[in-house]
Amino acid sequence: MPKRKAAIAVGGVAALGAAALLLPNANASQDKNDTNAAGALGSARTLKASQASGLSAQLQKILGQAFAGAYFDSGKQQLVVNVVNGDNNVIAQVKNAGAVVRQVQNSTSALKAAAGTLKTKATIPGTSWAVDPRTNKVLVTADSTVTGAKWNRLQSTVQSLGSGMATLKRSSGTFKTFVAGGDAIFAQTQQGGVRCSLGFNVTAADGSPAFLTAGHCGVAAKDWSDSQNGQPIATVDQAKFPGNDFSLVKYNDKTTQTSSTVNAGNGQTVQITQAADATVGETVFRMGSTTGLHNGQVTGLDATVNFASETVPGGTDTVNGLIQTNVCAEAGDSGGSLFTQDGGAVGLTSGGSGDCTSGGETFFQPVTAALQATGATLGNGNAGNGGNAGNGAGDQSGSAAPSASASDPAGAGGDQIGGSADPSASATDPSGNGAGDQSGTGSGSAPSGAGTGDQSGNGSAQSGNGSAQSGNGSAQDGSSSLTGTR
Numbered sequence: 001m002p003k004r005k006a007a008i009a010v011g012g013v014a015a016l017g018a019a020a021l022l023l024p025n026a027n028a029s030q031d032k033n034d035t036n037a038a039g040a041l042g043s044a045r046t047l048k049a050s051q052a053s054g055l056s057a058q059l060q061k062i063l064g065q066a067f068a069g070a071y072f073d074s075g076k077q078q079l080v081v082n083v084v085n086g087d088n089n090v091i092a093q094v095k096n097a098g099a100v101v102r103q104v105q106n107s108t109s110a111l112k113a114a115a116g117t118l119k120t121k122a123t124i125p126g127t128s129w130a131v132d133p134r135t136n137k138v139l140v141t142a143d144s145t146v147t148g149a150k151w152n153r154l155q156s157t158v159q160s161l162g163s164g165m166a167t168l169k170r171s172s173g174t175f176k177t178f179v180a181g182g183d184a185i186f187a188q189t190q191q192g193g194v195r196c197s198l199g200f201n202v203t204a205a206d207g208s209p210a211f212l213t214a215g216h217c218g219v220a221a222k223d224w225s226d227s228q229n230g231q232p233i234a235t236v237d238q239a240k241f242p243g244n245d246f247s248l249v250k251y252n253d254k255t256t257q258t259s260s261t262v263n264a265g266n267g268q269t270v271q272i273t274q275a276a277d278a279t280v281g282e283t284v285f286r287m288g289s290t291t292g293l294h295n296g297q298v299t300g301l302d303a304t305v306n307f308a309s310e311t312v313p314g315g316t317d318t319v320n321g322l323i324q325t326n327v328c329a330e331a332g333d334s335g336g337s338l339f340t341q342d343g344g345a346v347g348l349t350s351g352g353s354g355d356c357t358s359g360g361e362t363f364f365q366p367v368t369a370a371l372q373a374t375g376a377t378l379g380n381g382n383a384g385n386g387g388n389a390g391n392g393a394g395d396q397s398g399s400a401a402p403s404a405s406a407s408d409p410a411g412a413g414g415d416q417i418g419g420s421a422d423p424s425a426s427a428t429d430p431s432g433n434g435a436g437d438q439s440g441t442g443s444g445s446a447p448s449g450a451g452t453g454d455q456s457g458n459g460s461a462q463s464g465n466g467s468a469q470s471g472n473g474s475a476q477d478g479s480s481s482l483t484g485t486r
Helices: 003-008 049-066 088-096 108-121 148-160 215-220 367-374
Strands: 067-073 078-083 100-103 127-132 137-142 166-170 184-189 192-197 200-203 209-213 234-240 246-251 261-265 268-271 283-288 292-308 316-325 337-339 344-355 359-366
Touching (some): 049 067, 049 088, 067 108, 088 100, 108 127, 108 137, 137 148, 148 166, 184 215, 192 215, 215 234, 261 292, 283 344, 292 344
Parallel strands (some): 078 100, 137 166
Antiparallel strands (some): 209 246, 261 268, 283 292, 283 337, 292 316, 337 344
């Protein structure tokens, strides 16, 4: 890989500047004022999402069992903290810290117990669950494949959790991994070509130049090229999938020069300065070769997704500890970067349902967990701010159905019968089963290059010079959102 392109293909985004200029087709929306959080805001501080994440982690440790989750009110730019059995001392501590107090019914332990029940009784392909601190419930989503006896089983399990504990919704799409993407990387397997996306350039623990991408890409193939039929330029060093969904891929040329920037399109880049933990309610950006730059909001943390296994007929591949968002994604976006406007590396595109026409939900592997597990550091060795990785498992998470908007965290429509998330799943917990890889062949003439239904493809449009999705100086070339198709 030429040093120039290696630098481009890092994962970062240089000062986004005005989001309106960079995101003409972005679809994020602001939360409406939460009536349940109404009251005297008094000393509530105006915060950035990254500051809210740190404050939430601090309050979780201070409040102990009284802490029942938190979320970022993006409209007011304030942290809202849920408390149960909140006495005057607890309320005073939250207010003195500069957060808004919200008294709720369900404790963290109760929500975790509900998640455990779902895991035991309703681990069904095509389902997901996560705790939503904005509704103080577990939000369970079933895709279009969950029908008949499976639907009855899921519905019965959710109902058994009791009223006010969970919400069950349907997704019109199908949960799948999004293989294919931004600045594409390619591999050849016995089953055919695989295309994924580079997430973020990093430095491996031994000092070697490397990059992060999706785990299902690293499991699919070991050697990767920067062109569809080119010679391998990088080799998988570590790959975790299922359970987690990240890979560390080392450049074969140890003199490769990399940089920590993500291509935001239209000649703009964003400098990645640190790894950042996601916060429910914050606005995030995703870059992908298929759909370009899109934004939305984080709707859940430590989400569990049950994909139909591609290798075991009738089996379930489960991935834990994911970030759930309402940012759209399509085939070709796997492995690509999720980041914040101020340069925080947040996640690697894993999978989801829906598309950028009808909307949907998309799940991401947290970057902080991937860095911690691999021992890598962002860019050329700048350590990320990953100290809070995995904090607030289940507590600060929330999940929205595909139809849910940022202003309606519960989502519109669907059966409101209650369900449960698996907040106990740690962001770094390798246990569980992962998402299927969703392979297929693409059209080759379109940037999506994706196989219908299976979220993958071998689109040759990714490898040309000067094309919108690839080549020198292209809007998508060098973006850190390289996803693979297979």
